[in-house]
Amino acid sequence: MASSAAFRSLARRSALLPSAIRPSLVPAAQIRLHSSKHPKNFEAPTSEDLSELRDRVQDFTRREITEEKLGDAGLLGITADEDVGGLALGYQAHCIVMEELSRASGSIALSYAAHSQLCYLPDLIAGTSVGALAMSESGAGSDVVSMRTTAKEVEGGYVINGPKMWITNGPDANVIVVYAKTEPDKGSKGITAFIVQTDYKGFSCARKLDKMGMRGSNTGELNFDNVFVPKENVLGKVNGGVRVLMEGLDLERLVLSAGPLGLMQASLDVALPFSHQRKQFGTPIAHNQFLQGKLADMYTKYQASKAYTYTTARVVDEEGLIKTQDCAGAILYAAERATECALDCIQVLGGMGYTEEMPASRILRDAKLYEIGAGTSEIRRMVIGRAFNKEYAHFST
């Protein structure tokens, strides 16, 4: 069984391997480089370590996949420092866990991803508390810095007032990172991030949202009614919330891009055996060239998306380079391909694909979320365009 100890031994062994025997395309001197988002003394895991991790997550998801058990299995805190109970394994490893969990269950993986964003807190790494991140409001989605929730300074802390919308894990969370305006007149420069315990007086989950997909991952509308938060709970600097938000955004997009990869794998897991077993006109339907075309497209889209995500993650781990256009590009590409793969999967299954007896329609409904949640496809294209505008600014002057 994939135990916490087993994952931890993987982490320790990776850290102990001499860099001389690490297979890598980059010179040994560069391997030690890492981004500020990696734990201290981080060394990128070897491909053998990563494939062992993938096997263990697959084994775990086949046997038991409940949120509490993710903590016991040591799958929380993949990128966090070992000092706080993390595994310090980096972003390739985090993508592998996200992909394999999504392959087994889109919903559990989505909740895992939202929770993971707070996995610098020991209770969340242990899995004894559930985490959520609350930025969006019904009037502030793509334009999230137009949020209206306020945090007014009072003696010893801040008082938060306002609603938050579409918050993954919101109905179940014990701890929420909440973004609120500390200086509403300053726009994006007046936002602060706070760590809020949901047992603080004045916090409530107004309702659990009824969604088309990801139905096993609870999403809530939250309300903050004069919630007092001590000043020690400010995350980062006062009025520096957008910096906290932006710093994490590229890597959040990268890790989330592994979600659609897992869903594409799930589509293939359903469509390939079905189409080789199901016979019409006396032969397996997979021997029909129209269906071979669909299966080939599904497979190719998965492999191309996978290559983009893991190449980007390898550059992050091995060179410490976080490229905004590639983090946004990886999720933009994978998300749209996952929806297409799920549609093809339904078509390959015919009538069975349209029933709830097979998982194909659930995969489609889950996949669509990745074109909307954590930034829409349109906004991701905008982010990529803006990264180019920055890089090529000297041509415009």
Ligand SMILES: Cc1cc2nc3c(=O)[nH]c(=O)nc-3n(C[C@H](O)[C@H](O)[C@H](O)COP(=O)(O)OP(=O)(O)OC[C@H]3O[C@@H](n4cnc5c(N)ncnc54)[C@H](O)[C@@H]3O)c2cc1C
């Ligand atoms: C299941 C689920 C889970 C979520 N989890 C969380 C969470 O945990 N925490 C959190 O804070 N938020 C969460 N969200 C919110 C999510 O991030 C927002 O829904 C998303 O950013 C889009 O915002 P919106 O829904 O307000 O759409 P809008 O911003 O209103 O966009 C509507 C449409 O207009 C387009 N559009 C908007 N502006 C532009 C533009 N400038 N150019 C081109 N097109 C544009 C969009 O692409 C989209 O197609 C979640 C959402 C869902 C559905």
